[in-house]
Amino acid sequence: MPDTSLAHVLSPEGWQLLNSLPPYLESESLKLNTDLRKAGHSPELVAAVLTQAKLRMKARAKFGPFAEHMVFTAPGLEQATRLNVAALHARRYQEAGLEKVADLGCGIGADSxxxxxxxxxxxxxxxxxxxAAAATINLMPWPEATVVQGRAEEFDLTGFDGVWLDPARRTTSTSGTTRIFDPEAFSPPLSFVESLADSGLPVGVKMGPGIPHEALPANCEAQWVSVDGDxxxxxxxxNTLRRENVRRAALVIGSGGAAELTSPVDYDAGAQDVELGPAEGYLYEPDGAVIRAGLVADVARTLDGHLLDPHIAYICAPELRETPFARAYRILEVRPYNVKALRSWVKENHIGVLDIKxxxxxxxxxxxxxxxxxxxxKGGAKGQNKATLVLTRIGEDRVAxxxxxVPES
Incomplete structure (x- = not known):
């Protein structure tokens, strides 16, 4: 059965009601539901409007104040690009001089x-x-933006300078959404993206961060992006959207701005040419984008550090160096991993809050x-001290x- 909740929201009564509501609070939603129904609004309209208000509140994390004037579907919001990242996508097209762009699989319209x-x-x-209806509403303030309902694979690209794609990577059912991992099962599939690129069109495509390196087409730049550690x-x-001499990149966006690490060569799991060494000095936990891009060894070299294990993304270095590409910890003690001994250590040090990585x-x-x-x-009461444990392997040894x-600057 098609979802009609957005149709209720976009009716004159629904739109006026939605935009008259205070910011959504879960604790007030039941009372607000009751009050709106007592005021004469239908149960279907009230449910649709409150759902939309809840989505708007959730969308603030991705869209900031723009969310207050947008409409959403739950799956569309889940896959939508964060607005600050979408702005970086758009800048590529601007810098490449591409005026007319097709956004195939636009979702709720964030990148458009x-x-x-x-x-x-x-x-x-x-x-x-x-x-498509949600995207139409969201793009109404921009007269140069047009929404077309149809299949990405069937859209006529004649006259377009470039293409952006955000393939659907989830299936939706009554029980929720399920993530798809096979790039050929995306809609549209990765092979369709490659066919567009092979025609010479400048193409950008958003993929899931877990895409394996062996699935990457040979003629593209792959850029992994993290925002606030996610x-x-x-x-x-x-083609022209790809930067010269960049094959892999990790773009790390945080409160201090953006920083990027790049490599001109393909990823080779056996070519992490950095020394191994003991757990000493400072431990660095690389950002997830760095790990996904296969650039852990590159970060280790910038820190004059070494890996604890060739297969694990932890770096140690004798000195503290500031880097946007890794979180730093001062190593206080290295212990064998033994649950009984660790429990005694927790008790002896009166630890009540324990962070474990x-x-x-x-x-x-x-x-x-x-x-x-x-x-x-004592008496079963927890201690007052805090501690952080990092569990990992060094060769065959399991250590804590x-x-x-280290406080972030």
Missing amino acids: LALATLDRQVTAVELDEIT VTEATLWF KRGMSVTPEELRKALLTGTG LVVEP
Whole structure:
């Protein structure tokens, strides 16, 4: 059965009601629902408007104040590009001098919005009728933006300077959405993207950050992007949108701005040419985009550091150096991984708050934390101190590093 909730929202009564509501609060939603129905609004309209208000509140994390004037579907918001990242996408087209851009699989229109803001003539193509309606509303302030409902693979690209794609990577059912991992099962598939690039068109495509290196086309630049520590996407750039001498890149966006690390060569899992060494000095946890891009060894070299294990993304260095590409911890102690001994250590040090990180070990941090903290204080009371443990392997040895986070500047 088609989703009709957005149709209720876009009715004159629904639109006026939605824009008259205060900012959504979950704790007030039940009372507001009751009050609106008592005021004479239908249950279907009230449910649709409150759902949309909730989505707008959630969308602030991606769209900031723009969210207050947009409409959303739950799956569309989930896959939508964050506005600050979409702006970086759009800038590529602007810098390449591409005026007329087709956004194939536009979703709710985030990337089209960014392109239109930079005065690109953008045509947004979306197969799903409800999502296309949301994109139409969201792009109304930009007269140079047009929404077309249809299949990306069937859209006529005659006259277009460039193409942007954000393939659907989830299937939706009554129980929610399920992530798809096979690039050929995306809609449209990666092979369709490659065919556009092979025709000479400048093409950019947003992929999931977990795309394996062996699936990357040979003629693209692959850029992994993280925002506030969350790896959001891997973007593939073809032809004039691809930068010269960049094959892999990690773009790290945080409160201090953006920083990027690049490499001109293909990823080779066996070519992490950096030394191995002991756990000493400072431990660095590389950003997820750095790990996905296969640039851990590059970061280690900038820190004059070494890896603990050739297969695990932890770096150690004798001195503290500031880097946007890794989180730093001062190593206080190196202990063998032994649950009984660690429980005694927690009790002896009166630890009540324990942060546990791990790589290369089949340990569930939540379960281990519970096991280490249960009944550790006198009379079962928890201690007042805080501590951070990093669980990892060094060769065949399993170790627990007691570390102290270095405050970020």
